[in-house]
Amino acid sequence: MHLFSRAWSALRGAVAGLSDEDFARPSGCSGWLVRDLVCHLVIDAQDVLITLVTPAEAEPTRDAVTYWNVTRTPPTGEDPLDALTVRLAAAYEEPRLLKFHLDDVGSAAGRAAELADPALRVSTQDQVLTVADYLSAYVWEWTLHHLDLIAHLPGAEPPPADGLARSRAMLEEMAGAAFPAAWSDQDVLRVGTGRRAPTDAEKAELGPLAAEIPFVIG
Structure with a gap:
């Protein structure tokens, strides 16, 4: 839960620091x-707000890692929900309105997470998790999207180091294999999830794992 708060706070802070042109x-x-x-x-x-107020009586069916579905097909941006997001974003017209809405709803989600009982079971997407596992799963979401946010913003502050390390560990658990130890957590996450293609040298270091990437997780 501590990692959730750190990762979410850092991501919201990165958004708050964007210029209008960055959007x-x-x-x-x-x-x-x-x-x-x-x-x-x-x-x-x-x-997050909806899930934290949707208690469940059943035993957990997923944990922080198995919450995510893993495929080999990278998104194209053409999925109906993805396309809807683009239309919603355009409707804000002014970046400051989007910043305000994220700060408003995001702050509430952060407070709700801090107040939630880690042992409470909650339901989302027809699955049951403990609050602790649900929030731990979102460390992955916040960390990857922080990297996405700054992908074309040179000099921008990266996600917290502990969130990167946790997300790398989650990816390696999903993959059932370890990435080269010398690789940075950012490189592991970007290459492993298909956010950038590995170089020829990196493919050689990956060995058989090179044929398995990307791990598209959502």
Whole structure:
């Protein structure tokens, strides 16, 4: 839960520091500008609020890692929900309105997470998790989207180091294999999830794992 708060606070802070011009830059998400990604974060924050007030009686069916579905097909940005996000982002017209909405809903989601009982079971997407596992799963979401946010913003502050390390560990658990130890956590996450293609040298270092990437997780 501590990592959730750190990762979410850092991501919201990165959005708050964007210039109006930054919102029109491409993000690390295929087919999305920075403004589209920020709009997606508003929706994510709403999902967190909804889930934390949706208690469940059943035994957990997922944990922080198995919450995510893993495929081999990178997103194209043409999925109907992805396209809807683009239209919603455009409707804000002014970046300051999008910033305000994220700060408003995002702050509420952060407070709700801090107040939640870690052992409480909650339901989302027809699955049951403990609050602790649900919030831990979102460390992945916040960290990857922080990298997406700054993908074309040289000099921007990266995600917290502990969030990067945790997300790398989650990716390696999902992959069932370890990435080269000498690689930075950022390189592991970007290459492992298909956010950038590995160089020839990196492919050689990956060995058999090179044929398995990308791990598209959502």
